[in-house]
Amino acid sequence: MIETTTNSLATFDSDEAKWAAVLARDAAADDAFVYAVRTTGIYCRPICASRRPRRENAEFHADGPAAERAGYRPCQRCRPQEISLAQRHAASVARACRLIEASDELPSLDELAQVAGLSRFHFHRVFKSTTGLTPKAYAVAQRAERVRAELLTRETVTEAIYDAGFNSSGRFYAAATHMLGMTPQRYRSGGEGMEIRFALGECSLGTILVAASEKGICAISLGDDPERLLEEFQERFANAILVPGGKDFDAWVARVVGFVEAPHVGLSLPLDIRGTAFQQRVWQALTEIPVGTTISYAELAERIGSPRAVRAVASACASNTIALAIPCHRVVRSDGALSGYRWGVKRKRALLEREQDHELAGGS
Numbered sequence: 635m636i637e638t639t640t641n642s643l644a645t646f647d648s649d650e651a652k653w654a655a656v657l658a659r660d661a662a663a664d665d666a667f668v669y670a671v672r673t674t675g676i677y678c679r680p681i682c683a684s685r686r687p688r689r690e691n692a693e694f695h696a697d698g699p700a701a702e703r704a705g706y707r708p709c710q711r712c713r714p715q716e717i718s719l720a721q722r723h724a725a726s727v728a729r730a731c732r733l734i735e736a737s738d739e740l741p742s743l744d745e746l747a748q749v750a751g752l753s754r755f756h757f758h759r760v761f762k763s764t765t766g767l768t769p770k771a772y773a774v775a776q777r778a779e780r781v782r783a784e785l786l787t788r789e790t791v792t793e794a795i796y797d798a799g800f801n802s803s804g805r806f807y808a809a810a811t812h813m814l815g816m817t818p819q820r821y822r823s824g825g826e827g828m829e830i831r832f833a834l835g836e837c838s839l840g841t842i843l844v845a846a847s848e849k850g851i852c853a854i855s856l857g858d859d860p861e862r863l864l865e866e867f868q869e870r871f872a873n874a875i876l877v878p879g880g881k882d883f884d885a886w887v888a889r890v891v892g893f894v895e896a897p898h899v900g901l902s903l904p905l906d907i908r909g910t911a912f913q914q915r916v917w918q919a920l921t922e923i924p925v926g927t928t929i930s931y932a933e934l935a936e937r938i939g940s941p942r943a944v945r946a947v948a949s950a951c952a953s954n955t956i957a958l959a960i961p962c963h964r965v966v967r968s969d970g971a972l973s974g975y976r977w978g979v980k981r982k983r984a985l986l987e988r989e990q991d992h993e994l995a996g997g998s
């Protein structure tokens with residue numbers, strides 16, 4: 635009687651529950667236990683179509699072998715001896731997996747064994763032989779999978795953390811590097827020690843920082859304080875190899891500055907846009923707003939076919955890191971108010987006025 639499973643089945647954890655399952659011919663109980671009839675010496679599956687015994691004549695066993703050890707013979711009708719061990723183990727392990735998936739913290743081995751309806755020791759062995767992983771490794775792998783999926787669909791890393799079921803970002807960060815093999819931000823941006831060239835310049839709106847990967851412009855930011863701009867930039871691309879741009883890069887910066895001063899000219903430089911699929915949809919739509927015009931967040935949401943996602947659209951606009959080239963400054967509130975701008979509302983107003991003046995002057 636080692637490896638007995640007579641106690642603590644997940645949803646059939648008492649004789650009363652088992653009896654209720656027999657009365658209901660509950661299919662969910664089929665692999666969970668068998669019942670034996672003292673008066674006939676026969677044991678059955680809970681779903682057997684045979685006439686049910688009186689309650690006082692029924693007893694419960696974990697499985698066929700256990701019933702047979704107690705002296706019972708299998709029923710000819712429901713053939714309970716054919717519930718394979720592997721099948722029962724798979725069902726036990728599946729229950730434990732569901733519990734792991736639904737829990738924030740890894741449940742204890744005792745809890746898992748109880749849900750699986752197996753002894754602690756037996757459970758660990760069965761779990762490992764069924765999934766190829768220990769329960770702990772399974773939990774880590776499963777969590778990592780959730781985080782990976784969330785990181786690719788959520789607006790922010792923080793959202794992804796919470797949606798993946800972590801309730802504190804500290805705990806998440808402690809585990810994340812191990813799970814993902816890199817920091818969440820780097821995973822998200824496709825990180826791999828990419829090389830980024832950058833340079834600072836001056837334009838009529840203040841200091842401008844331009845950065846580019848080998849794919850194209852990956853950041854344009856504006857500010858009053860060059861050091862502050864540089865710090866933000868280094869923080870954002872903490873895992874990249876940052877290289878001060880050389881002579882040929884100065885030509886790019888000059889073109890970006892020229893574009894700031896004369897937006898209608900357009901910026902014919904490739905962009906390296908990094909974001910979620912949703913953000914990319916929003917940013918793509920932004921690039922299609924003509925110079926000199928504005929639209930509201932609601933209109934933009936409509937335009938990308940997600941009319942109800944106004945807040946998510948606003949959040950995607952706020953996450954834009956390529957100023958001007960992705961003209962998030964052309965989105966305003968429905969009442970015409972400017973709302974926020976990552977690089978300062980003052981600059982947003984100046985940009986819009988400049989674009990408007992040009993349109994009014996009849997240029998193109």
Ligand SMILES: [Zn+2]
Nearest residue numbers: 678682709712
């Ligand atoms: Zn039967």
